[in-house]
Amino acid sequence: MAKKLVEIYKPFERFWHWMQALLIFFLAFSGFEIHGYYSFFGFENAVTYHNIAAYMLIILILFAIFWHFVTGEWKQYIPTFTNIKAQLNYYLFGIFKNAPHPTKKTVLSKLNPLQKLTYFGLKILVIPVVVTTGLLYMFYRYPTKHGVQSLNIESLETIAILHTIGAFLLLAFIIAHLYLITTGETPSSNLKAMLTGEEEIEE
């Protein structure tokens, strides 16, 4: 079968991906300091930096949403159950026997069914929960011209705990994601693709 080098990740997509990676790492690191696990920046700085990074991430996400709708790339994330079993089988068994990937990567369908499902879950559930609770966290009390006002929120507890759950889920995702990078055609082909945008795929 002939292989051809094609641009599979657009420049914006790569920029979005790496910025998001950087921000999420930073948010996790500063966030778990705020959570009380260790002291690095100092509480006040950790909160300030965490908030700045949060704004940056929100802006990035807004741009990403815009890009996905304009380019129609959002369709990549529609979950599908076809081949999901084959994909699971591949990760559980096939991968150890050098079996071929069960789904073909193409420009129009660059995510495998498991990726689609996971990313869909992140986009529709985890990230919205983390962003919403994060915004409430920041603005349940807000300064106004006449002093400080507050939203009618009885307790921060639910907001804070949901935010923490989101953080753990994202972190677990990152661990798995970092490992799964190595499961491409060669251990480094996925990483190369996300850096250069180009990957050799079958015609």
Added chain:
Amino acid sequence: MELRKVNKMKKFLAFIIVISVITAIVWGSLSSFDYEPTTLMKLKDKYSKKHKPKVDHKKFEVLQAKFGNAREVTKACESCHNLTSAEVMESSHWNWEREEYIQGRGIVYLGKKNAINNFCIGTQGNEQSCAKCHIGLGYDENGQIYTDSTNIDCLVCHDNSETYAKAAGKAGAPEENLDLNLIAQSVGKPKRSNCGVCHFYGGGGNNVKHGALESAMNEPTKEIDIHMAAEGMNLQCIDCHLTENHKISGKLYSFASTCTNRNSCDQCHTNAPHDKDLINSHTLKVSCEACHIPIYAKENSTKLYWDWSTAGRLKDGKPYEEDDSLGNHTYLSIKGSFVWGKNLKPDYVWFNGTASHYLLGDKIENTSQDLVLNQLNGSYKDRESKIVPVKIHIAKQPYDPVNKILIQPKLYAETEGEGAFWKDFNWQKASEIGMKDAGLPFSGKIDFIETKMFWLVNHMVSSKENVVQCNECHTRTDSRLAGLSDFYIPGRDYSKFVDVAGSWLLLLTFLGVASHGTLRIINSRKNKKVKNG
């Protein structure tokens, strides 16, 4: 091919630049909320202007005639200030009581006159001694304040010569041999020392009661109090405790019950005085004092515990005292044993400005737990409440276990044999007479009960460099707010379940991918061997 790559690179770079610029603009406009930066400058300007008296009292003839006693001075004052006595006689400094509304019991008249505390317990029956801090020249034998205006002690508040002094055990009369002419000619606005002569010594000694009001506040350093520091803004008490018609703003919650006429920092500083919104947003639930008074009793110790039950021990038939290394009494035969503290971190409670009180004669509902004498009301859920720093004073004080009421003992008398505890050391006698004076029943039985009082810590404000740091509350261990568990604080609180489950999730994910990876490596080696073999 190469050209295409360069073009792509250019596009990519341009894109990053555009995004960064937009981010910078958005961030810049989001963070440009500025509170008037000049508030502090304006205040400094206002308070650095020295007060110039409008008249020189030395020049008044009426103050040059030789005074025989303090009443003649008051008369001389009234010859010009001829409507002032009415104001003074309406003040709580004169009446020693104030109309207060207590939730659940209605209007009460409460003050030094009738309140019970857990220091020297109460003034009733002991006026001869306690009235040294009354703004009159003498309580009469029955504990009644004279209605005669010449009994007003103008000088205790207005003496600016710092030579006026009231005598001990004389119901408010001044010491003898004072140069009353010098004093009368010196009069002016009350200085720190005028207020301090009583307010620094409440409870029978320097800093016994408040913890943050003491003789070091006469001429404090900036470390002790940033506002009143003599080398700084040198504020006087009345610069904050604004006074109109001899009614001084601010009140003490050992008597006060309603959220009125309080003094607060935002009088001058507004309720959003910080540059950072993050800090300002705290002011909704946290009082200024909670962060800006990191420690109190900075110079001299304050009393934390008072055990009346050990009072009355004698050595060779005589009362004695024991002191600690700092010179604080740890035991006095007349008063019992004490625990003192210095450089203390305050305790913190929710407070909405209202309080309820144990009033003399109230039945003690539960004698097996600490009896709170002044309950400060408030909670996280209460929108009016803020976290305030307090000193908690615990005492073991006498009560009647049959009638279940606190005892107001007769403590002071001039001579032995009148039944006063401080002379005769007999609880039975002192209680009998004291309760009779107070018009309360006494069963003849005496026991001791632990009582608790809350003292708001409002003074000894530190410089902004020395405020409580974020991580002193936002921390899992030894948080200053460890005692306030009715709400969630980031950094202090967490869901144990979520933290444990989350940690397991991370660990299992890691182990999962690690073993998956290991298996892949092992298998690929095997496959290679098979191929090669």
